[in-house]
Amino acid sequence: MKDRLLLLVYLVLVVTATLVHDARLLLAGALTVTATEFGRRPQSWVRALRAALPFLVAINLGFLIVSKGDLSAAGRVLPLVNARLFFLVVLVFRILPAIDLQRALGFSPTLRFVLILATSQVLAFRRLFGDFEQALAARTTRRPGLRTSLRQGAALGAFFLRRAEHDATEITQALTARGFFLDRD
Amino acid sequence: MHIPDGFLGPQTYGPAYGVAGVLWAVGLRRLRRTLDPAAVPRLAVATAASFALMLVTVPLPGGTTVHVTGIGMIAVLFGVWHGFLALSLVYLLQALMFGDGGVTALPVMALTAGLGGTAAAVAVHRACGRWPRPAVFLAGWCGTVVPAVLVAFVLGAQPLLAHDAEGTPLFFPFGWAVTVPAVVLPHLLVGVADGVLAVLAWRALAPGEDAP
Amino acid sequence: MIAIEKLSHAYGKRTTLVDVDASIDAGEKIVLLGSNGCGKTTLLKILTGLLEPGGGHVLYDGHQVSPAALRDKTVRRRFRREVGLLFQNPEAMLFNPTVRDEIAFGPRQHDLPDADDRARHWAAQVGVEDLLDHAPYTLSAGQKQLVCLAALLALSPRLLLLDEPTAALDPRSTGWLVDFLQDLPQTLVVATHNLSLATELGERCLVLGEDHTLLHDGDVASLREDTEVLYRANLVHTHRHRHGDQEHRHYHTHDWS
Ligand SMILES: Nc1ncnc2c1ncn2[C@@H]1O[C@H](COP(=O)(O)OP(=O)(O)O)[C@@H](O)[C@H]1O
Ligand SMILES: [Mg+2]
Numbered sequence: 001m002k003d004r005l006l007l008l009v010y011l012v013l014v015v016t017a018t019l020v021h022d023a024r025l026l027l028a029g030a031l032t033v034t035a036t037e038f039g040r041r042p043q044s045w046v047r048a049l050r051a052a053l054p055f056l057v058a059i060n061l062g063f064l065i066v067s068k069g070d071l072s073a074a075g076r077v078l079p080l081v082n083a084r085l086f087f088l089v090v091l092v093f094r095i096l097p098a099i100d101l102q103r104a105l106g107f108s109p110t111l112r113f114v115l116i117l118a119t120s121q122v123l124a125f126r127r128l129f130g131d132f133e134q135a136l137a138a139r140t141t142r143r144p145g146l147r148t149s150l151r152q153g154a155a156l157g158a159f160f161l162r163r164a165e166h167d168a169t170e171i172t173q174a175l176t177a178r179g180f181f182l183d184r185d
Numbered sequence: 186m187h188i189p190d191g192f193l194g195p196q197t198y199g200p201a202y203g204v205a206g207v208l209w210a211v212g213l214r215r216l217r218r219t220l221d222p223a224a225v226p227r228l229a230v231a232t233a234a235s236f237a238l239m240l241v242t243v244p245l246p247g248g249t250t251v252h253v254t255g256i257g258m259i260a261v262l263f264g265v266w267h268g269f270l271a272l273s274l275v276y277l278l279q280a281l282m283f284g285d286g287g288v289t290a291l292p293v294m295a296l297t298a299g300l301g302g303t304a305a306a307v308a309v310h311r312a313c314g315r316w317p318r319p320a321v322f323l324a325g326w327c328g329t330v331v332p333a334v335l336v337a338f339v340l341g342a343q344p345l346l347a348h349d350a351e352g353t354p355l356f357f358p359f360g361w362a363v364t365v366p367a368v369v370l371p372h373l374l375v376g377v378a379d380g381v382l383a384v385l386a387w388r389a390l391a392p393g394e395d396a397p
Numbered sequence: 398m399i400a401i402e403k404l405s406h407a408y409g410k411r412t413t414l415v416d417v418d419a420s421i422d423a424g425e426k427i428v429l430l431g432s433n434g435c436g437k438t439t440l441l442k443i444l445t446g447l448l449e450p451g452g453g454h455v456l457y458d459g460h461q462v463s464p465a466a467l468r469d470k471t472v473r474r475r476f477r478r479e480v481g482l483l484f485q486n487p488e489a490m491l492f493n494p495t496v497r498d499e500i501a502f503g504p505r506q507h508d509l510p511d512a513d514d515r516a517r518h519w520a521a522q523v524g525v526e527d528l529l530d531h532a533p534y535t536l537s538a539g540q541k542q543l544v545c546l547a548a549l550l551a552l553s554p555r556l557l558l559l560d561e562p563t564a565a566l567d568p569r570s571t572g573w574l575v576d577f578l579q580d581l582p583q584t585l586v587v588a589t590h591n592l593s594l595a596t597e598l599g600e601r602c603l604v605l606g607e608d609h610t611l612l613h614d615g616d617v618a619s620l621r622e623d624t625e626v627l628y629r630a631n632l633v634h635t636h637r638h639r640h641g642d643q644e645h646r647h648y649h650t651h652d653w654s
Contacts (some may be wrong), residue, residue, distance in 0.1 A: 007281075014288055018195050021355050051284065055189050059358070066363055076351075077358045081191070083355075089242050090189035092284040101281050102532065111219045114225055117492050118274050119282070120412045120534035121233035124488055146244055150378065153241045154385030157255065160237040161262060161390060164230035167489065171226035173447045174489040176550070179477040179506045181222050183470070 004103040010095045017087050023115060026083035030090045048089040056082055121167065132156060187279070188294065188336065190287030192357040194347035197339060198289040205273070205292035208300070231263040231271035232278075239275070247284040251371070253379045257328025258386060260303035261310050261321065269295065269301030297335035306329040318384055319346045325383030326376040333372035337364040398423045398556065398584060399444065403453030406439055413439040415609045416453070423555070428599030429588040430615070432631035435605045437588040438485055444586070445482040459554075467559040479506050481549035485560040485588075487541045496525060496544050499533050503552040503631050512551075519547035523577070538565035550581075552639045557583045563594060575598065599631065606630045624648050 011031075018167070020026060034045050060078055067073045106112040136144075136152065144152065175181065216224055238255025245251055260268045273295040279285045286294065308326035313320035341361035344354035359367075399421040406414040413436040421427060431437050442448045444455060446467045455462040464650065467473045473559045481547055484490050493499040497516050504512035512653045523543040528536060542565050549557060559578075573596050578585060587598055595602050595617055602620050604613035612626050620626065627633040633648045 011288065014190060015193070015195070016195075018198075018289060020355075021349065029216075046502060052189070062363070062367075063358055066359060079215045080355065081358055085191035087191060092190075095329050096281055096284055099281070100532075101278075106309065108213060110225075112494065113492060114213075114216065114228060114274070116494060116532075116534070117225060117229035118232040119278065120491060121229045122236045122275075122278055123235040123534055125233040126228070126240075129237050138511065149243050150381055150385065153243055153253065153378075153382050154389060156241050157238055157258060157382055157386035158389035160234045161258060161386065164234040164262075167233075168223055168226045168230045170484065170486065170489040171229065171492075172223040173442065174484050175223060175226070175476070175492065176447060177445050177482045177484075178490060179503060180492075182474055182477060182506055184220070184222070 001119070003100045004107075006095060006099045007104040010091060012097075013091055013167045014088060017084055017091070020084075021080060023079040027079070029082070030087040033087075033094050035089050036094070045090065047093045048086065048112040051093070052085055052089040059085075104167060115169065125163075127158070128160075128163075132159075186268050187276075187286030188340070190289050192287075192340065192343065193289050193293060194343060194356045196346045197343065198292060201292035205295045208269065208293075209273065210267065215266070216270075222358035228267055228270055228274075231259060231267050232274040234262075235259045235268075235271050236275050236278070241382070242380070245371075245374060251375050251378070252296070253375060253380065253382055253384075254302070254329045254332070256302040256332065257306040257310075257321075257325035257379055258383050260306035260328055261324050261383075265300070265303045268307075269299040272299035272303070282306050284362060289377055293336070293339055297339065298332035301335045302328045302332040310357045317387075321383045321387050322380035325380035330369070330372055331375040331395065333376075334365075337361070337368035340364045340368065349381075398458060400456040400459075401444075401453070402456070404440075404455060405452035406436070406444065406448065407451050408439075412609050413604075414451075417441035417605075417611045419603055419611060419614055421556075421586065423584050424582075425601060426578070426585045426599055427587070427597040428602045429586055429587075429605065430592065430595050430602055430620075430630065430632060432590050432592065432607060435607055435627075435630075437590075437605060438560055440605070441482055441586070441588055444558060445480060446476060447482075448598040459534045464581070474507070478552055481552060481554040481557050483542070483545055483549060483557070483559040483562055485564070486563075487538075487545040488534075490540060490545045490548070494529050494532060496520065496533055496536075497529045499544055500548045503548060507552065509552075513549040516547075519551045520544075523571075539567070539570060542566070546601050555584060557581070557585050559585065559587045561589055562587060563589065563591065563640050565567055569640050575645060590632065592621075592627070604630050604632070 003098070017026060020029075030048075059081060060074075063074055063078055102112055102115055105115060216228065235255060238258060239252055241253050241255070242250040243253055256268070257270065259271060263271065273291075276286060276291050276294045276299070280288050280291055306324040309327050310320045310324040313323055338361070340357050341359065341364035343357040344360050347355045349355060401417055404414055404417040406412075407465070417440065421544055429437050429440065439448065443450055444462065445465060446462045449463050449465065457480070460466070460478070461474065467476060467595045484619065491499060495577065497513070497520070500516040500519055501512040505513045517526065517529070520529055523546055525540060525543050525547065528544070533541060536544065542562065546559075547564070563574060566574060571594070575594070578598060587594075589595065600619055602613065602615065602617045603611060604620065604626060606612040606629055612630050613620050613623065624633065628648060635646050635648055638645055
């Protein structure tokens with residue numbers, strides 16, 4: 001219940017952020033959300049800034065270039081876009097870590113089942129990918145060239161696709177063995 | 186190619202949630218009703234494979250690296266329905282679990298990449314079925330380029346769809362003149378990487394290979 | 398309880414089992430030994446009715462075991478209740494939101510009234526009672542394996558098939574598992590490539606060779622003396638030993654893990 005409520009709060013705040021068109025209000029919102037991190041260092045601020053920075057830079061630089069340095073146009077457009085983006089990213093870092101996705105989206109048993117299996121596989125594949133990267137880093141001294149990268153990428157791709165086929169069979173067998181399809185004709 | 190929250194207005198994500206929502210509901214229903222015991226496991230592993238493929242990077246001339254999308258490979262191996270649902274799940278998990286990409290962008294990504302990309306990839310793969318290698322290459326290429334074109338279109342439409350009384354854009358501030366070259370041109374190259382990767386991966390996947 | 402008659406199997410052109418004959422009586426604790434790729438997993442999956450035998454057949458209490466035979470609902474219900482398989486990769490078996498639900502899944506599926514009590518009981522038995530409210534996919538490999546074991550035991554099966562159950566466990570947990578399995582009343586088949594585990598665990602030992610035939614069926618003590626079988630099954634190896642300035646070569650195992 002707590003998770004579903006939090007997710008709802010998050011979604012409502014996101015939608016609200018796209019309906020408010022006042023940069024000062026949005027920044028105040030970001031500050032308020034950060035201030036709810038009682039007693040801890042305001043981590044979401046820093047992390048949000050770091051995550052949003054590439055987009056903020058791209059948007060602002062891009063706008064200045066496209067408008068050929070028209071500062072008055074920039075003054076009208078950019079504060080709002082920046083503030084909104086920043087508020088939304090702060091929301092992500094403040095609220096999402098507290099939500100258990102499986103519980104929040106558990107209203108449909110099928111969806112929950114799909115999500116659990118998918119999450120478990122995604123985490124497993126991410127771990128494997130990390131292993132590959134570390135193994136590669138341990139074996140190479142220079143940044144690989146295009147040809148090597150493509151070959152490594154293809155090897156990774158083939159590995160994950162084959163692994164996916166294999167795991168699908170394995171999971172289906174495990175579900176069968178555990179009586180998941182007991183009543184199916 | 187992840188769109189963060191704050192770039193798309195409610196005029197865009199509202200309808201997108203409507204359309205994608207219907208498709209998700211239909212997809213879940215099909216999963217619930219199917220008699221194929223492997224349907225859900227296949228969806229789960231397609232999601233994981235898609236997630237892993239998106240982590241693969243290729244260097245571009247100039248010293249930067251880009252992520253491939255792997256959409257073409259997923260589409261050809263798992264089909265449009267599973268591809269669409271798997272990519273939707275990837276974007277959902279990325280947005281809500283890893284804080285990467287926005288929840289307002291989720292339905293737009295699901296429709297452009299998950300549906301547009303996989304459908305295009307499967308279509309060209311079928312159309313070129315007689316020449317397996319070009320077919321796989323084109324599937325990989327289309328799986329990346331078609332979503333890029335669609336995303337550029339949606340992003341570039343923001344100033345038209347959402348502006349205040351004086352015409353000042355409220356969300357993403359660039360029109361098509363900027364988004365089309367900025368988003369599509371690099372993805373023409375990424376598409377080539379995706380295509381080559383798909384061909385090489387396919388060769389490695391050739392029948393007679395061992396299960397892992 | 399189980400009769401395996403002239404059982405063969407292949408994945409396409411890849412042979413996995415050749416003419417395997419064996420029978421298993423209720424209450425036996427059997428170790429299925431073989432090196433990697435010799436067909437242990439395949440055999441366990443055929444015994445669980447997940448794979449169709451290529452030739453020959455498997456009987457469980459005189460009834461045929463195969464995916465086709467298990468299409469009958471009453472047969473399937475009884476069989477899935479009485480026979481449990483611990484997969485080599487336990488990740489494949491986990492699909493519930495919490496450890497509690499995971500262990501209670503089987504009992505609920507079979508409409509047992511005390512599913513939650515069983516979950517608590519078996520979680521405590523395998524030592525994961527502190528994890529009951531955790532999501533299984535967040536656990537370590539060893540913990541996942543224990544949860545899966547508890548999930549199987551929660552149904553009080555008659556026959557328990559375990560595929561390399563010690564692969565993810567540290568030595569202390571392995572020791573614990575050996576004792577734990579010894580004390581279970583169930584008929585057990587444990588697949589492993591670890592000869593010393595066989596010595597500790599089983600009274601009887603089946604050895605699958607690299608040619609996918611059954612090389613040995615008998616007690617562990619006589620197997621340990623049969624170096625030729627052990628060598629053919631790739632369960633022992635030789636390499637040089639130096640003791641001071643003496644050098645010699647003999648068959649032996651390394652009791653890793
Ligand atoms: N799904 C599969 N498709 C094709 N070959 C497989 C499959 N599963 C296993 N094999 C092959 O069958 C042989 C026996 O495998 P397995 O029964 O898993 O051996 P073990 O469990 O003793 O290591 C191996 O050579 C393996 O590569
Ligand atoms: Mg095995």
